[in-house]
Amino acid sequence: MKKTLIILIVVLLLCLSGCLDLTIRREREDPEETNPKQTEETTPAPATIPVIETTPVPETTPEPTPDPNAIVFDGITVRYDVFEEEYRHPDDDAVLLLVAQVQNATVEIPAYPAAAALINDTLNIIRTQDMNSVEAMRVESKGEYDEWGDEYFYAPYEWQSAVEPIYVSGRVICFRVYDYMYYGGAHGGVALESYAFDTRTGDYLTLDDLCSDAELFRDYLQTRIIDQIEAVPIGDRMFFEDYAMSVVSEFSGAAWIFQNSDGDEVLIVNYQEYAIAPYAAGLPEFIIPIADCIPYFNAYGQSLFQGS
Incomplete structure (x- = not known):
């Protein structure tokens, strides 16, 4: 009995082996064999994105509008x-x-x-x-x-x-x-x-602030002004006849102005209309260089104009 069973098992194994061999041979002989080139999967190349090189622009602060x-x-x-x-x-x-x-x-x-x-x-x-x-x-x-x-x-x-x-x-x-x-x-x-x-x-600033002796400086300015008037020929003068007195009496109402005139620092004394001259003369103007005034200034006044 055992021998019979063993023989049956061997026969079954032989049959199975033959079937497997037949299947393999059929697959090899199939005329519709697929071309490996056609079945080969291809991976598309990635799209190339151009790289644009940019030069960084430095941040600038706009200049203020004048x-x-x-x-x-x-x-x-x-x-x-x-x-x-x-x-x-x-x-x-x-x-x-x-x-x-x-x-x-x-x-x-x-x-x-x-x-x-x-x-x-x-x-x-x-x-x-x-x-x-x-x-x-x-x-x-x-x-x-x-x-x-x-x-x-x-x-x-x-x-x-x-x-x-x-x-x-x-x-x-x-x-x-x-x-x-x-x-x-x-x-x-x-x-x-x-x-x-x-x-x-x-x-x-007043003359008293600038001068060692403000009254002496006023006298000096008035003398310089009268000298400038008298330097004009009599026929060309546009001043009242009593100009010598009015230069003094009207001095307190005059405007004295520091000015840089053509690179020269000057003190200008302007009298008001009708003070020492008729309307047609306008505002009579007299110019004295500041350099001539410095000797009358005190230490503070000199420091303002000499940079000390």
């Missing part, structure tokens, strides 16, 4: 402000009563901000005074027109004022204040003032 109303002198910025107005009659817009223009200034001194604040306090006072003058002319021009109408109101009133820095150094800034006013009539009038300041302290 202020058209500002001027810089020796580290001091003077900034202007302007008020303009055409004032018309409240009841008749066709009637122009007043034309006004007020130019003032403020200063910036980064090294001495406290000094700048003091100087600006004075400039603000000047601004307020000018605006008060404009308001007074509004009232007066309207009253004049309401009383007389077109018969005697020939032209609008005018007010023009300007604050200008005439001399600026590391130690001194000097402003000229020019006021023009017209109230009708043949012509207007002009008034001139000056304001000098120490740019480090903001102090307003």
